Amino acid sequence: MTVYLPDGKALDLPEGATAKDVARALGPAWEREAVGAIVDGELYDLLKPLPEGAKVRLLTEKDPEYQLLFRHTLAHVLAQAVKEFFAEKGYDPESVKLGVGPVIEKGFYYDIDAPEPISDEDLPAIEEKMRAIIAKDLPLRRFVLPREVALSRYQGKDPYKTELILDLPEDEEISFYQQGDEAYGFTDLCRGPHVPSTGRIPPHFKLTHVAGAYWRGDEKRPMLQRVYGVAFRTAEELKEYLWQLEEAKKRDHRRLGRELELFLIDPMVGKGLVLWLPKGNVIREELMAFMREEQIKRGYQLVTTPHIGSLELYRTSGHYPYYAESQFPPISFKERGEEEEYLLKPMNCPHHIRIYAFKKRSYRELPLRLAEFGTVYRYEKAGELLGLTRVRGFTQDDAHLFCTPEQVKEEFLGVLDLVLKVLSTLGLKDYRARIGTRDPKSDKYVGDEAKWSLAERQIEEAALEAGLHYTVEEGDAAFYGPKLDFVVKDALGREWQLGTIQVDYNLPERFGLTYVGPDGAEHRPVMIHRAPFGSLERFIGILIEHFAGDFPLWLSPEQVAVIPVSEKQEDYAREVAARLRAAGLRAEADLRPERMQARIRDAEVQKVPYVLVVGDREKAEGTVSVRRRHRGNLGSMPLAAFLEGVLREYRERRLEPVF
């Protein structure tokens, strides 16, 4: 057979040759250094036979793909170590059954059905066994078995592997990787790729935690134990990762929320229910004021609707009983003889729809844009709740745009512009856009296929026109329509959906909405659901982590702290603070009987953007000594000059300080 090297040179090799043979042909240095190969753009190890005519580029430990190889092998080493761990406890190694063990972002995991729970305390012992396996430098071998033989290895012993084999397509090769030999080693069903021997795994890895994980992600199936690990090429990378993890924990919005007194989640009030403290509420109010301004500029009208609605309303919309599992149960008065039942509102759209329907609408009124900071309640599963990012009661910056089919694209683009304005105003650059489409195999969607396709096409066209980078994810649509979501990661790498724009042809149909067109006939409007922040709770949670608590001036709960050097300047400090407040700023004089240094420190720790230190000199001259958060003393200036600058920073919602 013939393969081609990156420089175009052909290499003749015997049939069934691997990248290892390529390395050998290139000389002893390559034979020693090679760990894998890129074959026709695909990552191969040294063990898998090359296809005829392949373009082969060998990889060494310097190539980034090396990480994928040894992380994958580490998963196998982990599995072997866990089997040994339980064997030592007196269990039959066969009683440790294996699910899947893939490579993930910074490392790997393996899903294991163990005879008894694995706890975090077991990890050091397992890790030690892994290091021993690596030290033995067990060579890896790849082999292929016919389906029947492969099945017989696992049937009656390991139901997970059996199922994996049964689910492989008929024409797929069933490969195994063996490290070591029959006497000492481990063999796993695996498509690879791997490093050529366990000794090629750098020792810079660490088992991090254990968690339950349903077999194949299905909550109706057994739960396996997932052991997670991280692994890097160098000790520095591992150290850096662990350091970053510590730093990320300091940004955690739950921690900062308490330290900065922003919000409280009190079990006595109820889990997943947020109490906004005065300081956190400032952030909410500022964000709402910002959104109100933007919406009014863009022709929205504001409405207010109640927190509950009749069950009939949600039966019509389809939210009930479709989402019954994640709703607080209906409020019923049947025992008092009243038939009517209510639902704590899980969505605002039905209320807004009824506002649309309250009178006959003309095409001249469209698009009609109804906006509301609507608080909704959803009964999220207890184990899902997380700080501000996953709660049971939250406020959406919700709006529904009712328009003609012809107006959909323009309206969608208008909303997209608003979402991007929100993201840029807050400096959120690290987001991804995701178009959620309908999964044709699922029956959770309402409405006919033609309308779905139309809506999906319109979203994609608008996204393309706006030059947005996006991914399309099938099955991520709402039950009534496809959507464009903006997704960000929190400090610990978890993804959260913030803004969303949804095109909906179905709810107008279900509610029988119409408008009178220029032709005098009745037509069906289209709805766009949208929430640029998504939920204020989640959005602020993400903002806290994004800024690490160092909010830009316009969002800072306390914007200026005035600190007199000693008691002698208290009157001046009070006067300065009063002038700032009169100008609309959030300013306080700190008159506590602490040393000036201590009060400055407190202001820093509380992340107040500006501290004005005033002593005898400032008092005499009518100036203030300006100190910027994290930057230190900037020197003195007239109070009027400071005020002018800081007001500009505030009103323009600047991310960067003026001083």
Next chain:
RNA sequence: GCCGGUGUAGCUCAGCGGUAGAGCAACCGCCUCGUAAGCGGUAGGCCGCCGGUUCGAAUCCGGCCACCGGCUCCA
């Protein structure tokens, strides 16, 4: 909801069968101070809740609750 872990003062944590501790915060007092913690004192606890084992439980066991890490779900 499921698997594993953790609950000690407002916060961070020590104590892990024998009368409950520290630092910070709070409160009181002294110091009157020039850009990130001045000094001294006082008070603060059903050791998450309920039950069990024990002469004796913060400590061991069980149940419940809350939280943490994942999984599942997310209009």
